[in-house]
Amino acid sequence: xxxxxxxxxxxxxxxxxxxxxxxxxxxxxxxxxxxxxxxxxxxxxxxxxxxxxxxxxxxxxxxxxxxxxxxxxxxxxxxxxxxxxxxxxxxxxxxxxxxxxxxxxxxxxxxxxxxxxxxxxxxxxxxxxxxxxxxxxxxxxxxxxxxxxxxxxxxxxxxxxxxxxxxxxxxxxxxxxxxxxxxxxxxxxxxxxxxxxxxxxxxxxxxxxxxxxxxxxxxxxxxxxxxxxxxxxxxxxxxxxxxxxxxxxxxxxxxxxxxxxxxxxxxxxxxxxxxx
Numbered sequence: 001x002x003x004x005x006x007x008x009x010x011x012x013x014x015x016x017x018x019x020x021x022x023x024x025x026x027x028x029x030x031x032x033x034x035x036x037x038x039x040x041x042x043x044x045x046x047x048x049x050x051x052x053x054x055x056x057x058x059x060x061x062x063x064x065x066x067x068x069x070x071x072x073x074x075x076x077x078x079x080x081x082x083x084x085x086x087x088x089x090x091x092x093x094x095x096x097x098x099x100x101x102x103x104x105x106x107x108x109x110x111x112x113x114x115x116x117x118x119x120x121x122x123x124x125x126x127x128x129x130x131x132x133x134x135x136x137x138x139x140x141x142x143x144x145x146x147x148x149x150x151x152x153x154x155x156x157x158x159x160x161x162x163x164x165x166x167x168x169x170x171x172x173x174x175x176x177x178x179x180x181x182x183x184x185x186x187x188x189x190x191x192x193x194x195x196x197x198x199x200x201x202x203x204x205x206x207x208x209x210x211x212x213x214x215x216x217x218x219x220x221x222x223x224x225x226x227x228x229x230x231x232x233x234x235x236x237x238x239x240x241x242x243x244x245x246x247x248x249x250x251x252x253x254x255x256x257x258x259x260x261x262x263x264x265x266x267x268x269x270x271x272x273x274x275x276x
Contacts, residue, residue: 005032005150008061010079011070012037012046012053015096018129019068022157024049034060062086066150069095069105073275076100080108087116092147094120094154098174099271101167102140117142120151123173124158126181133159134180136173138166167272175264183260188213 005028009016012035024030030050036057037043043053052060061067061083071079076097087109093116095105106115119140127133135155139148148163155161164173188209195205223230235241248254 005066005153006064007032007066007068007154008034008036008064009068009070010036010057010083011068011072012039012042013070014126014129015124016068016070017045018124018131018133018158019154020046020049020051022131023154024051027153027157032064034064036061057082057086059086062088062091065090065092066154067091067093068154069093069097071097073097073099073271076105076275077108080105084109090118092118092120092143092151094122094151096122096124098123098178099268100275101272102138103167104272104276106140116140118147119143120148121167121170122151122155123170123178124155125177128155128158131158134177135159135161136170136177137161137163138170139163168269171265171268171272174268175261179261179264183257184213 005023007023007028009020016035020033020035024033031052033046033049033051035043035046035051035053036055037053038055040055043055047053054060067083069076069079076095093105093109100121102119102121103115105119105121106117109116109119117140120143121138122135123137124133124135128135133155135158137148137151137155139151143151152161152163162173164170191209191212192202192205195208196202200208220227220230225233231245235245
């Protein structure tokens with residue numbers, strides 16, 4: 001096992017658990033993982049795997065080279081204040097909290113004169129819970145190439161990874177892949193509801209809707225053709241698909257999705273200002 005991948009999760013909830021399940025026994029040992037959570041119940045499954053655990057920051061934290069901040073944004077500033085005494089010059093901090101800018105984290109971990117730059121912002125999404133996630137990563141100025149590779153390895157354990165340049169780009173990631181599963185779930189709910197209204201059994205409608213979206217995304221991922229071409233191949237002139245798409249165009253489906261994503265991105269930026 002690679003000792004350099006020694007990790008502390010500050011917050012042991014669902015996303016931390018997803019990352020841990022992708023790493024332990026594959027890319028690091030359970031003894032390389034330390035988990036801190038104020039809720040003892042959240043620590044039980046970590047301890048059962050052989051990880052060290054604590055309900056507050058302790059000296060063990062200083063022995064873990066990568067810290068993953070996985071607490072709710074509203075608790076982040078207070079949490080970071082309790083972690084600072086255990087920072088070492090080679091500690092690499094990774095935040096998966098939405099709405100907390102790299103600038104704010106740097107100031108909280110360091111100072112106005114010397115902000116902490118050994119920092120990576122990560123925006124994963126909930127499909128990471130089944131190792132099918134999409135994560136956007138942004139590195140601070142103090143992160144070297146070897147450390148970028150380590151963080152990428154961590155998040156590749158739960159899905160696809162892309163790098164972006166700044167906090168604004170992380171907000172865009174939030175609006176696309178971070179919030180994106182909710183858009184897909186709403187679309188699925190609507191498809192299922194329409195089928196049920198027309199007399200289909202709910203279980204049958206759900207199976208067909210899930211298989212359709214899953215198949216369409218796999219086809220898009222594997223095809224060399226662009227999405228517009230794939231859409232056109234399904235659409236015969238004067239046919240059923242054309243009739244359906246015409247309704248979506250009349251209701252400005254495309255514009256609604258674009259407006260929704262802009263709203264999510266703006267809200268991410270607003271949260272960053274609120275939490276700072």
